[in-house]
Amino acid sequence: MAFAWSRDDAISVNDILATLDGRPRAYTTVMTIVTRLCDKGLLERRRQGRQFVYRPAMTKEDLAARALRDVLAAADNPGAVLARFVDGLEASPELIARLRSVVDDGAER
Numbered sequence: 001m002a003f004a005w006s007r008d009d010a011i012s013v014n015d016i017l018a019t020l021d022g023r024p025r026a027y028t029t030v031m032t033i034v035t036r037l038c039d040k041g042l043l044e045r046r047r048q049g050r051q052f053v054y055r056p057a058m059t060k061e062d063l064a065a066r067a068l069r070d071v072l073a074a075a076d077n078p079g080a081v082l083a084r085f086v087d088g089l090e091a092s093p094e095l096i097a098r099l100r101s102v103v104d105d106g107a108e109r
Contacts, residue, residue: 005060010053
């Protein structure tokens with residue numbers, strides 16, 4: 001995903017293979033991983049010529065937010081989990097202000 005996010009254009013399986021750190025990987029192995037990322041909604045696929053190319057379906061921030069929502073949804077006490085998460089942050093005053101703003105905006109809805 002990091003490679004896909006770092007590119008402005010779509011990537012192919014061959015592009016991914018070319019970036020791997022010298023360890024040989026089979027095309028089919030990389031293709032399997034890319035297909036699973038598509039199935040999970042992390043990559044979008046489209047045909048370009050004779051091959052498929054891939055783009056991220058969401059930003060890093062969207063993915064992190066989805067993961068946090070999943071964790072909170074699975075918790076018996078999501079409020080306590082969120083409170084512990086915020087308490088554990090080594091947050092700057094700017095981040096604390098942003099969190100307050102987001103909470104205030106949500107409370108107004």
